[in-house]
Amino acid sequence: MEKFDEATQKELASFLEKEQAQAKLHSSIHHFTTLCWDKCITGTPSTRFSRGEESCLANCVERFLDTSLFMVKRIELQREQAQFSGVGA
Amino acid sequence: MASFLSSSSPASSSADLNAKREAIMNGVRQEIALANAQELMNKANERCFAKCVTKPGDTLSNAEQTCLSRCLDRYLEAFNIVSRTYTQRLARERTSDIQ
Numbered sequence A: 001m002e003k004f005d006e007a008t009q010k011e012l013a014s015f016l017e018k019e020q021a022q023a024k025l026h027s028s029i030h031h032f033t034t035l036c037w038d039k040c041i042t043g044t045p046s047t048r049f050s051r052g053e054e055s056c057l058a059n060c061v062e063r064f065l066d067t068s069l070f071m072v073k074r075i076e077l078q079r080e081q082a083q084f085s086g087v088g089a
Numbered sequence B: 001m002a003s004f005l006s007s008s009s010p011a012s013s014s015a016d017l018n019a020k021r022e023a024i025m026n027g028v029r030q031e032i033a034l035a036n037a038q039e040l041m042n043k044a045n046e047r048c049f050a051k052c053v054t055k056p057g058d059t060l061s062n063a064e065q066t067c068l069s070r071c072l073d074r075y076l077e078a079f080n081i082v083s084r085t086y087t088q089r090l091a092r093e094r095t096s097d098i099q
Helices: A006-040 A051-088 B013-052 B062-098
Strands: none
Touching (some): A006 A051, A006 B013, A006 B062, A051 B062, B013 B062
16 A cells, blocks of 8 residues: 655644544534533524624623633632642641 | 446546545545534524423424424524624734734
8 A cells, every 4th residue: 555755744743633523613613512502592493683692692601711710720829828828838 | 237337547646646635635524513402403403492392292293393483493593693693703813812
């Protein structure tokens, strides 16, 4: 069996990396969609979203990401404080 | 009978490899697209079943079917809204990181 030359192997590797990143992005979008659907769409589905539902979906994604950043900051802060009190003790 | 199938003439190897490379890439793209569509269908199925078929009867009633088709449309719309919002946010974070 013939082998790909080095340039082609590299090309395929970077192609796979890109596709993997894309797949990861998609899986997050699937996750957010279910999360925010459950939060925002409480009534029986109609022929179109109400204004409130649509903005709730967009806000839901933004606030979820804010939450995730907030949590990281919070943990960092707590760890810092624990370090300082550790030095003081 | 199927002699044309076995008459694979030895093509030039670089064109052969090139075709192989294309085939691999297309295969990967197709598999990912399929997995994506399946995921979307599974989730829409679950969500819309929960919403529309609250008391399962002998068959899907007309009202349930109407609800299901609306629900599917809305689920896809929700997916698009979420996708747009998320990618816009990612782009925003990226530019603010650079600054």
